[in-house]
Amino acid sequence: xxxxxxxxxxxxxxxxxxxxxxxxxxxxxxxxxxxxxxxxxxxxxxxxxxxxxxxxxxxxxxxxxxxxxxxxxxxxxxxxxxxxxxxxxxxxxxxxxxxxxxxxxxxxxxxxxxxxxxxxxxxxxxxxxxxxxxxxxxxxxxxxxxxxxxxxx
Amino acid sequence: xxxxxxxxxxxxxxxxxxxxxxxxxxxxxxxxxxxxxxxxxxxxxxxxxxxxxxxxxxxxxxxxxxxxxxxxxxxxxxxxxxxxxxxxxxxxxxxxxxxxxxxxxxxxxxxxxxxxxxxxxxxxxxxxxxxxxxxxxxxxxxxxxxxxxxxxxxxxxxxxxxxxxxxxxxxxxxxxxxxxxxxxxxxxxxxxxxxxxxxxxxxxxxxxxxxxxxxxxxxxxxxxxxxxxxxxxxxxxxxxxxxxxxxxxxxxxxxxxxxxxxxxxxxxxxxxxxxxxxxxxxxxxxxxxxxxxxxxxxxxxxxxxxxxxxxxxxxxxxxxxxxxxxxxxxxxxxxxxxxxxxxxxxxxxxxxxxxxxxxxxxxxxxxxxxxxxxxxxxxxxxxxxxxxxxxxxxxxxxxxxxxxxxxxxxxxxxxxxxxxxxxxxxxxxxxxxxxxxxxxxxxxxxxxxxxxxxxxxxxxxxxxxxxxxxxxxxxxxxxxxxxxxxxxxxxxxxxxxxxxxxxxxxxxxxxxxxxxxxxxxxxxxxxxxxxxxxxxxxxxxxxxxxxxxxxxxxxxxxx
Numbered sequence: 001x002x003x004x005x006x007x008x009x010x011x012x013x014x015x016x017x018x019x020x021x022x023x024x025x026x027x028x029x030x031x032x033x034x035x036x037x038x039x040x041x042x043x044x045x046x047x048x049x050x051x052x053x054x055x056x057x058x059x060x061x062x063x064x065x066x067x068x069x070x071x072x073x074x075x076x077x078x079x080x081x082x083x084x085x086x087x088x089x090x091x092x093x094x095x096x097x098x099x100x101x102x103x104x105x106x107x108x109x110x111x112x113x114x115x116x117x118x119x120x121x122x123x124x125x126x127x128x129x130x131x132x133x134x135x136x137x138x139x140x141x142x143x144x145x146x147x148x149x150x151x152x153x
Numbered sequence: 154x155x156x157x158x159x160x161x162x163x164x165x166x167x168x169x170x171x172x173x174x175x176x177x178x179x180x181x182x183x184x185x186x187x188x189x190x191x192x193x194x195x196x197x198x199x200x201x202x203x204x205x206x207x208x209x210x211x212x213x214x215x216x217x218x219x220x221x222x223x224x225x226x227x228x229x230x231x232x233x234x235x236x237x238x239x240x241x242x243x244x245x246x247x248x249x250x251x252x253x254x255x256x257x258x259x260x261x262x263x264x265x266x267x268x269x270x271x272x273x274x275x276x277x278x279x280x281x282x283x284x285x286x287x288x289x290x291x292x293x294x295x296x297x298x299x300x301x302x303x304x305x306x307x308x309x310x311x312x313x314x315x316x317x318x319x320x321x322x323x324x325x326x327x328x329x330x331x332x333x334x335x336x337x338x339x340x341x342x343x344x345x346x347x348x349x350x351x352x353x354x355x356x357x358x359x360x361x362x363x364x365x366x367x368x369x370x371x372x373x374x375x376x377x378x379x380x381x382x383x384x385x386x387x388x389x390x391x392x393x394x395x396x397x398x399x400x401x402x403x404x405x406x407x408x409x410x411x412x413x414x415x416x417x418x419x420x421x422x423x424x425x426x427x428x429x430x431x432x433x434x435x436x437x438x439x440x441x442x443x444x445x446x447x448x449x450x451x452x453x454x455x456x457x458x459x460x461x462x463x464x465x466x467x468x469x470x471x472x473x474x475x476x477x478x479x480x481x482x483x484x485x486x487x488x489x490x491x492x493x494x495x496x497x498x499x500x501x502x503x504x505x506x507x508x509x510x511x512x513x514x515x516x517x518x519x520x521x522x523x524x525x526x527x528x529x530x531x532x533x534x535x536x537x538x539x540x541x542x543x544x545x546x547x548x549x550x551x552x553x554x555x556x557x558x559x560x561x562x563x564x565x566x567x568x569x570x571x572x573x574x575x576x577x578x579x580x581x582x583x584x585x586x587x588x589x590x591x592x593x594x595x596x597x598x599x600x601x602x603x604x605x606x607x608x609x610x611x612x613x614x615x616x617x618x619x620x621x622x623x624x625x626x627x628x629x630x631x632x633x634x635x636x637x638x639x640x641x642x643x644x645x646x647x648x649x650x651x652x653x654x655x656x657x658x659x660x661x662x663x664x665x666x667x668x669x670x671x672x673x674x675x676x677x678x679x680x681x682x683x684x685x686x687x688x689x690x691x692x693x694x695x696x697x698x699x700x701x702x703x704x705x706x707x708x709x710x711x712x
Contacts, residue, residue: 005417005467012463016456023452023521033445034438034522040703073711097709099290099374101530105599105614110439110526114374115292116703117441132614136530136601138286140293140711141216144606 035111035121043115046070046096057081065089071113072096073140076133079148087152088124101137104150112137125152171654176246177561179260181647183239184558186268187232188643194227195636202588202629204605206622217605218284218712223275225287229388230306231271233542236550237395238263238313241340243557244398245317247657248334249324256316263312270305273298284712286603288385289361291377294708297365300358307351307358317344325674332669335415336659339398341676342422346391346429349683353383353430364708371705375442375698382433383691390429390458392542394422396549397465399502403553404469406660407499408492410476413468415662419673421468424461427683431690432458435520439529442701447694448522454690455520462513469506497574498566498658501552504582508544515540515593530603532621533596539589548581551639556655558646565653566646573642581635588628595621 027033046052051068055077058066067089070077083089093102095115102121103110109123125131135146197220203209204217211217242260246252252260276298277283283295321341324333333341357380364372401421405412412418434451437443477488493499515537518524528534555574559566600607600618607622609615 005464005471008467009460009464013460016459019456019517019521020453023523024449026523027445027449032523034448034526035441036443036445036448037441038444038701040442040701042704043706044704098292098711099378101601103530103599103601108523108526110529112437112440112529114378114441115706116374119441130612132599132609132612134601134609136604137290138218138603141218141284142711143218144604147609147612149612 035119037118037120039118040116041094041118043095043097046094051092052094057083063087067091069093070096071100071102071135071146073098074135074142074146076102076135076146076148080151081148082151082153083125085128085152086124086126088122089150090120090122092118092120094118098139099137100135100139100146102133103136104131104133106131110136125150128152172561172563173246173251175257176242176252179252179257179264180239180243180246181558181561182264183235183242184554184643184647186264187235187239188640190227190232190235191636192640194224194232195633197221197224197227199626199629199633202626205607206619206626207606207608208623208626214281216281216284216712218286218603219278219281221603222284222286223278226274226278227271229287229542231267233388233392233546233550234306234310235267237343237392238310240550240553240557241317241343241395241398242313243561244336245320245340247659248337248340249320252316253320253323256320259312259316259319263309263316265309266305266312267309270302270307270309273302273305275302277302281712288381290381291361291364291372291374292706292709294361294365294710297362300362300365303358304355304362307355310347310351314344314348317341321676330671332415332671332674335412335418336398336402338419338673339394339402339422342426343391343394343398345676345680345683346387346394346426349430349680349687350384350387350391353380353387353433354385356380357384371707373698373702374706375440375702376695378437378440379434379691379695379698382436383430383687384433386433386436387430389538389542390425390432392546394425396502396505396546397421397425399549399553400465400469400506402660403556403658404499404502404506404660405472405476406658407496407556408473408476409480410472410660411663412660413472414666415669416667416673417464417468419669421461421464423673423679425458427679427686428454428457428461430683430687431455432520434690434694435525438520438522438525442698443694444697445522451690452521454686456517459513459517462509466510495571495575497555497571497578498552500575501555501578502549504578505545505548505552508540508548508585512537512541512545528596530601531596532592532600532602532625535602536589536592536596539585539592543589544582544585548578551578551581554639554643554646556658558643559650559653559655560657562647562650563652563654564646564650565655567650570642570646570650573638577635577638577642580631580638584628584631584635586628588625588632591621591624591628595625 041049052070055068055070063086093113095113100113111119111121113119131150133148200220277296283299285293285295357377363369401418431454435455474488477491480491482488482491555566595618
């Protein structure tokens with residue numbers, strides 16, 4: 001191995017190590033890890049299982065909310081939710097049928113929602129407006145029609 | 154030096170024997186299937202581009218997701234695999250002075266399996282029984298025949314796999330103490346990786362078949378997803394390994410240089426084979442049911458692939474700079490101008506290599522936790538793999554056609570065909586730059602992938618994506634023109650170009666190179682290391698997914 005190549009490889013591996021340190025710092029120190037909730041649920045009994053037997057927005061006080069939501073081909077339930085500006089919303093979601101994905105363009109909210117698994121992700125809405133909430137995993141013939149909105153005002 | 158003599162001797166023998174006609178027939182059959190598939194797959198790609206931009210709508214009875222399933226499957230599984238096999242077998246035949254008779258039989262059997270498999274899967278897609286996309290995530294459940302077709306495709310690959318292993322062992326036994334020619338070493342890497350990659354998807358499909366037939370009621374969704382990506386991402390790196398076999402060994406010869414230190418080339422091949430499979434996990438970074446610690450481990454395991462890639466980058470610049478300086482290139486960049494830019498056999502793989510710089514950088518974004526969350530399932534990802542597969546891999550494949558096909562068909566690459574190739578390469582490059590570039594940008598502002606129509610009842614955010622989608626369609630149009638030219642070139646060189654002899658451009662080592670270490674040939678050991686790395690990556694999460702599994706999902710058809 002030539003001298004130059006040794007330098008190149010040392011610098012390259014060094015950059016990768018620094019990169020890992022940054023990703024690790026963000027994940028563990030700043031709590032920015034990806035959505036990875038581990039609770040499970042019977043995908044054929046979602047409607048009978050709490051909290052999904054009663055989906056909706058729960059006011060936790062202090063401008064904090066929990067949004068219990070079910071996803072199915074091709075709808076979000078509940079749809080067209082309204083929250084006040086600055087609300088911190090924890091989404092608690094599961095699928096009643098196939099794999100779905102939830103994404104709110106313009107935010108970093110992006111998570112897979114799979115049958116049998118409960119997924120959680122939190123988003124603070126600081127700007128008022130009507131946010132588009134869409135399914136970003138192919139779920140069938142009507143996939144393009146699977147969307148709703150969250151209005152922040 | 155000894156090595157150099159060996160290569161020289163082999164070339165002499167080959168120039169007397171020429172191409173083995175039976176092996177040439179095998180490779181040309183694969184290329185015929187490959188480029189017929191490219192034509193259909195490319196056309197389907199344009200249809201999607203136009204439909205998504207709202208410029209065209211499919212006739213009744215067909216829909217976007219059917220076309221998308223066919224486009225993905227035909228191009229990702231059929232086009233690339235058949236090209237890979239055709240090219241790797243040609244390398245093997247060239248290195249070993251012809252394949253064994255029984256290996257040839259196994260390969261023909263492989264072709265038969267593959268063709269039947271493809272016909273079955275495609276028929277199900279056309280009938281609307283399998284609009285499940287390339288990933289076919291359960292609980293989406295296609296017609297059982299679709300999965301049986303997939304099994305046959307895998308069997309087709311395995312027949313070739315085992316044929317290659319047998320031929321390799323035979324050669325080693327006939328040539329004791331000698332390292333295999335470097336192109337054959339690459340072929341071993343490709344087929345070893347292919348075998349272990351396809352194990353994941355094979356287990357998955359054997360979980361699915363009893364489930365779609367109703368023999369078992371439910372399926373574990375997370376396990377099937379994970380097994381899919383075991384295969385799905387490794388496939389990407391199989392193409393990459395195929396492409397770099399040309400970058401390391403073929404391109405330097407065309408540029409008038411020598412190949413890089415063979416020990417390091419072999420090390421890159423081994424690293425790519427053993428480190429690869431866990432990379433699949435970064436497709437599941439925002440899944441539930443996998444802990445953040447496991448995901449963090451997988452960021453590291455995915456990124457480890459960057460090490461052999463960066464070694465490759467160094468090697469290529471080293472080799473090409475030397476070649477350019479030998480031709481009189483002066484100063485810091487003078488050598489760059491001396492490279493044979495007018496030769497399609499060089500131009501196409503060179504652009505492919507350059508494209509790997511943004512492609513690799515985008516890959517680092519995709520594999521890291523937080524940034525993945527921004528781009529997951531957006532058009533960014535589609536842009537990414539059109540740069541990596543669509544340029545880095547496919548342009549290398551196209552470039553190979555211009556010497557390998559005339560070599561096999563005992564014809565010539567005429568100056569006119571070279572010019573057509575150069576024009577094709579530029580059309581392809583411009584088309585992909587426009588299309589993949591705008592896809593990356595659209596993804597950053599949230600445009601989701603795999604969606605037929607992203608207007609969402611006229612929501613403002615959604616409407617902001619439309620201009621990008623017109624640009625996708627423009628790029629896709631150029632690309633279809635590129636496909637048509639390429640398919641024309643391939644069949645012209647196969648059947649109509651003037652008769653003659655075309656060189657097989659295999660670079661030689663530089664002078665005074667050390668002997669190639671024989672420990673690199675220990676494929677049994679590399680397979681064990683590969684399995685150990687796979688175990689490190691998969692045992693904990695898969696056991697967790699099985700032990701803590703929710704009640705499973707029944708088959709569901711939502712199309």
